[in-house]
Amino acid sequence: MRGAWTSARVRAAEEPVLAATPEGALMRRAAFGVAVQAAELLAEHTGAVSGRRVALLVGVGNNGGDALWAGVFLRRRGVAVTAVLLDAERTHPAGLGALRRAGGRTATGTVAAAALEHADVVLDGIVGLAARGPLRAKAAELVEHVSAPILAVDMPSGVDPDTGVTSGPHIRAERTVTFGARKPVHLLNPAVCGSVHLVDLGLELDSPDVYALDAVDVGLHWPVPGLADDKYTQGVAGIAAGSSTYPGAAVLAAGAAVLATAGMVRYVGPAAEAVRAQWPEVVATGSVADAGRVQSWVAGPGIGTGSEGRDTLERVLADGVPVCVDADGINLLARSPTLFDARDPATPLVLTPHDREFARLVGDPGSDRVGAARRAAVDLRSVVLLKGNTTIVAAPDGRVLANVARGSWLATAGSGDVLSGLVGALLASGMDPWLAAGCSAWLHSLAGELAARGAPTSASGILAAIPEALRGIRVQQAHREY
Ligand SMILES: NC(=O)C1=CN([C@@H]2O[C@H](COP(=O)(O)OP(=O)(O)OC[C@H]3O[C@@H](n4cnc5c(N)ncnc54)[C@H](OP(=O)(O)O)[C@@H]3O)[C@@H](O)[C@H]2O)[C@@H](O)CC1
Numbered sequence: 453m454r455g456a457w458t459s460a461r462v463r464a465a466e467e468p469v470l471a472a473t474p475e476g477a478l479m480r481r482a483a484f485g486v487a488v489q490a491a492e493l494l495a496e497h498t499g500a501v502s503g504r505r506v507a508l509l510v511g512v513g514n515n516g517g518d519a520l521w522a523g524v525f526l527r528r529r530g531v532a533v534t535a536v537l538l539d540a541e542r543t544h545p546a547g548l549g550a551l552r553r554a555g556g557r558t559a560t561g562t563v564a565a566a567a568l569e570h571a572d573v574v575l576d577g578i579v580g581l582a583a584r585g586p587l588r589a590k591a592a593e594l595v596e597h598v599s600a601p602i603l604a605v606d607m608p609s610g611v612d613p614d615t616g617v618t619s620g621p622h623i624r625a626e627r628t629v630t631f632g633a634r635k636p637v638h639l640l641n642p643a644v645c646g647s648v649h650l651v652d653l654g655l656e657l658d659s660p661d662v663y664a665l666d667a668v669d670v671g672l673h674w675p676v677p678g679l680a681d682d683k684y685t686q687g688v689a690g691i692a693a694g695s696s697t698y699p700g701a702a703v704l705a706a707g708a709a710v711l712a713t714a715g716m717v718r719y720v721g722p723a724a725e726a727v728r729a730q731w732p733e734v735v736a737t738g739s740v741a742d743a744g745r746v747q748s749w750v751a752g753p754g755i756g757t758g759s760e761g762r763d764t765l766e767r768v769l770a771d772g773v774p775v776c777v778d779a780d781g782i783n784l785l786a787r788s789p790t791l792f793d794a795r796d797p798a799t800p801l802v803l804t805p806h807d808r809e810f811a812r813l814v815g816d817p818g819s820d821r822v823g824a825a826r827r828a829a830v831d832l833r834s835v836v837l838l839k840g841n842t843t844i845v846a847a848p849d850g851r852v853l854a855n856v857a858r859g860s861w862l863a864t865a866g867s868g869d870v871l872s873g874l875v876g877a878l879l880a881s882g883m884d885p886w887l888a889a890g891c892s893a894w895l896h897s898l899a900g901e902l903a904a905r906g907a908p909t910s911a912s913g914i915l916a917a918i919p920e921a922l923r924g925i926r927v928q929q930a931h932r933e934y
Pocket residue numbers: 466470478479480482511512513514515516518578579580581582583584585586587588591605606609610631
């Protein structure tokens with residue numbers, strides 16, 4: 453798993469390393485990493501390094517200092533470097549002196565505009581860890597002149613380092629070189645960072661503020677039956693979904709659970725006939741009382757918000773096994789919070805709201821979706837999976853992971869029902885509920901991409917792509933084992 457740490461924690465971790473190293477050593481190390489990546493970008497885009505032009509956008513702090521020192525290293529490779537200073541008086545003195553000695557130039561006014569317009573690559577050293585708010589007017593005006601690829605120093609300027617939120621003009625980088633540790637922006641808003649490269653500064657950091665999964669993580673955790681397993685030992689997932697009006701939600705959620713893991717799926721509800729017709733392997737009954745034992749429940753997709761749905765949800769929450777509550781189940785909880793009392797707080801609960809359901813439950817998530825999901829998880833003593841292009845999964849113990857979707861094809865009717873079936877299957881396997889929700893979101897996104905392949909798909913298409921997505925991560929796991 454990759455981790456990211458907030459700017460305050462990275463600063464705190466830098467302190468002892470700064471104290472133990474000669475002055476400027478850390479900055480030069482960081483800047484060298486920037487120069488290496490800048491040279492690579494130059495070579496990729498222009499076919500050469502020596503003789504090419506790099507412009508530096510230099511703010512008033514150490515982020516600007518990094519850019520200036522990177523300019524020094526690029527000069528040594530024969531690059532023409534021009535620094536555009538946002539405030540000459542407050543520019544990093546050692547960096548500026550070193551760049552001048554190395555033959556770099558500084559520019560203001562129309563010369564600066566021309567340097568930015570003609571650069572082959574531009575380094576964004578406007579602001580880093582100390583960033584607050586969007587680019588200020590002067591910086592924003594200068595950035596207007598840039599059409600070359602931008603390499604962000606530490607992070608793209610104008611973007612909040614800890615939330616990834618943009619609220620005005622900001623840099624959109626092709627590549628970002630960050631130092632010491634990834635910051636949340638790198639996991640939460642990769643669209644503005646481009647590819648992220650990490651320069652190790654020897655910082656000591658544990659328990660990241662935000663995690664992200666990759667294919668190997670998901671492949672390693674996804675349950676695979678062993679020699680001694682049978683259909684029961686792998687966990688039986690129960691699906692309480694659908695209604696006579698919405699049988700499709702039940703078919704999709706049950707189908708996702710069938711395809712996600714081996715073992716067994718039970719269904720309860722008024723859509724039993726439709727579910728059986730599509731998935732003959734599902735054991736379908738009319739009510740929770742008749743369902744037989746399960747190791748997890750999914751409750752909510754398409755159950756409506758009437759008394760029947762409410763009774764089902766209450767029974768499921770009282771069943772003493774992990775539950776994933778989605779869609780109408782969340783609306784029912786929002787409308788009647790006393791329903792939460794049916795649950796033993798020690799039994800895991802995963803809530804999977806989209807923004808509007810989240811708002812009904814605990815209020816508008818706002819732009820800081822990580823903060824909102826984290827608070828909701830603590831308040832509701834549940835894992836909260838807040839859906840969106842970036843899906844946030846927060847656990848009541850404070851762990852948060854972010855899953856950035858591969859494109860937006862998942863935004864299609866019934867897609868969430870498929871996700872809830874995946875979560876139910878992984879909960880039944882006994883997986884940690886936070887990880888179960890995270891792995892589900894990750895695989896859902898991959899299945900969406902495989903189903904779409906560049907053209908609109910459907911929830912049924914996403915469902916049908918689950919086996920291919922799983923085969924893909926099993927291959928990754930096999931590679932890791934040898
Ligand atoms: N510490 C270390 O060991 C190492 C640190 N390293 C590097 O230092 C960086 C942190 O440097 P830093 O602390 O000097 O602040 P930095 O981010 O350059 O900001 C400077 C000033 O910009 C301003 N400003 C704020 N918002 C703005 C906006 N939206 N648009 C425009 N301007 C804005 C604000 O000043 P103000 O004008 O408000 O007085 C702020 O004080 C870090 O990201 C990494 O690159 C590496 O060398 C590795 C070793």
